[in-house]
Amino acid sequence: MASPNLFLCILLVVFGSHLSTISAAGDGEQSFVVVSTRSFEAQDVCSTSTSTVTPRPNRAGAAVPLVHRHGPCAKSPSTDKPSSFAEALHRSRVRADYIMSRALRGRGTTTIMEMQEQKEGKVSIPAHLDTSVDSQEYVVTLGLGTPAVEQVLLMDTGSDLSWVQCAPCNSTDCYPQKDPLFDPRKSSTYAPIPCGSDICKRLQSDRFDNGCSMNGNGTQSQCGYRVEYGGGLKTRGVYSNEALTMAPGVVIKDFHFGCAYKQIGSDDKSDGLLGLGGAPESLPVQTSAVYGGSFSYCLPPVSSGTGFLALGAPSNTSGFSFTPMTPFMDYATFYLVKLTGISVGGKQLCIPPKVFEGGLIVDCGNIISHLPSTPYAKLQSAFRAAMAAYPLIPSDEYDTCYNFTGYSNVTVPKVALTFTGGVTIDLDVPNGVLLDGCLAFTESGPDDYVGFLGNVQMRTLEMLYDVKGGRLGFQAGAC
Known part of the structure; x- marks a missing residue:
């Protein structure tokens, strides 16, 4: 039978x-x-056939171009492109294994990479928070502050808290980036989030909390954040409010992000990270009252093309x-x-x-x-x-x-x-x-x-x- x-x-x-x-x-x-x-x-020239791609015309939300950070359409193309398929595969496995190690360690489950390390006599101690950033490949350019200053941010559905490197920050505290550091002192809409606020307290419950900084008179005033990634990058600074410009005339007020003053580990060219995960700190959740918590993106077929990231759902999803x-x-x-x-x-x-x-x-x-x-x-x-x-x-x-x-x-x-x-x-x-x-x-x-x-x-x-x-x-x- x-x-x-x-x-x-x-x-x-x-x-x-x-x-x-x-x-x-x-x-x-x-x-x-x-x-x-x-x-x-790989193509060395940004494709004109895809560089003007926009989302479907029935979309009511905000949309921005999206490009491959190693490709010619990037404002500052990254130089850390995987040299081979083997390296791309390794980066991908490190990220996947780190996510799984976070989820399964408490259940006593061993991941594939951990089993291999045990065979080789190695000990793996993952970072506390968030995912590896080495495998992230797509960036968007947004405006931060008033007047808006362009920031090139890695796009990540596996992260929640967004951050940028902020001035003043010397070369020993921040990694080199091609764009000028975001300077909150030059923005009329910047404000650090108060230490005792509900927003700051939620960071602690979500394990992003780094305590509260002290102002000049010795009282606790500013909310600190800290994120550690599986790839070794660590960022910390002040959790802050700012205006985020998605497109001309489309401004998100009171966007919560990390103003980073201390970085450990190297990144490459990008000015920070845009979190698109499902936790309260992410951009989609923060803007859910306006855009319904929905977002979409389209990744171009090749690194020399352009896609898009959009907040909100199309009016017609047929x-x-x-x-x-x-x-x-x-x-x-x-x-x-x-x-x-x-x-x-x-x-x-x-x-x-x-x-x-x-x-x-x-x-x-x-x-x-x-x-x-x-x-x-x-x-x-x-x-x-x-x-x-x-x-x-x-x-x-x-x-x-x-x-x-x-x-x-x-x-x-x-x-x-x-x-x-x-x-x-x-x-x-x-x-x-x-x-x-x-x-x-x-x-x-x-x-x-x-x-x-x-x-x-x-x-x-x-x-x-x-x-x-x-x-x-x-x-x-x-x-």
């Missing part, structure tokens, strides 16, 4: 075409895309497909969705549903998507079979990278992900599937282990976070 899993796989194949889709994965040649190998090469979204465990910061299936080249992979129970953390600060062992093995096997015409690069660091030397075009299979509710999205080909000629997925851990939806897979999709509605929306071809 055939097993229940076999019947399930047959049903998935037969009825998969009736699922709600953004761009349904079909059969035959339509499930493969012929692409130029030039699409794998073009989106939605899947349920919940906080990850007790951490309001992280957004979790449930994957239910994967297809490669139009063929649904036979994967037991129970292995997806851990869900995926939607993390724009993570480069590569992480899947539990069984889904990853199935995806890797099917992708390799579909790409059998091209030579694999032998390596101990990564397992599915191709040598396209001598090929002007290559044929790449479509990869589609299905989420709870039957929502299926086709990833962009090749840039939502391959990174530097390598399959942009890796293993997160055992089956039913939590995975991550990385930023490579989000490319060209408008990702709409409807936090109050508890759902995540996808719309194809948005940038």
